[in-house]
Amino acid sequence: SQQGEEDPQALSIQEGENATMNCSYKTSINNLQWYRQNSGRGLVHLILIRSNEREKHSGRLRVTLDTSKKSSSLLITASRAADTASYFCATDGPGGSYIPTFGRGTSLIVHP
């Protein structure tokens, strides 16, 4: 079974707009990570947020974590066509183990 589930499944926006993706999970975690996957570069790690952190930034990316709601969001600001990809959240396993579990992903299309 999958721990994290991304929402929406698909997102289509225009270049310059912001894109927000959400991830919900079921059991307690130590860390949550976001990854990007496109055909050109494969799966690439974007950002990691620990369970005691609430917000983290990396360039145009902003990740928030709400452990009380068991959810995280990834915001991409001023999107570019090159951001077109699938985005996955990955949580460590139930019970605090460090076995990573990926969701089904959000497919983002950014139109130039």
Added chain:
Amino acid sequence: EAGVAQSPRYKIIEKRQSVAFWCNPISGHATLYWYQQILGQGPKLLIQFQNNGVVDDSQLPKDRFSAERLKGVDSTLKIQPAKLEDSAVYLCASSSIGQGVYEQYFGPGTRLTVT
């Protein structure tokens, strides 16, 4: 720094045949993962090694899948015999776990088609 290497990149076999995939992790990374990614889904962990020991293989179909990591470096994943539902991309990843942080570095994957 060289990335995670995988081979072959593509493989087409008939059902009931066997196939093997190879992975060379980033130098110094103690942890190695094999994932199966079916089209339209996220990667599913098959097996996780810490050095040459198995940390988790609960989702590995052990009747047909096997994996080993000799000397704690390279790893091979084998399927014997293959089924149609094994068609997927097989991803290898490695990480250097320290203080609970485990950013994973992924290889390009092997796309398997079973006909």
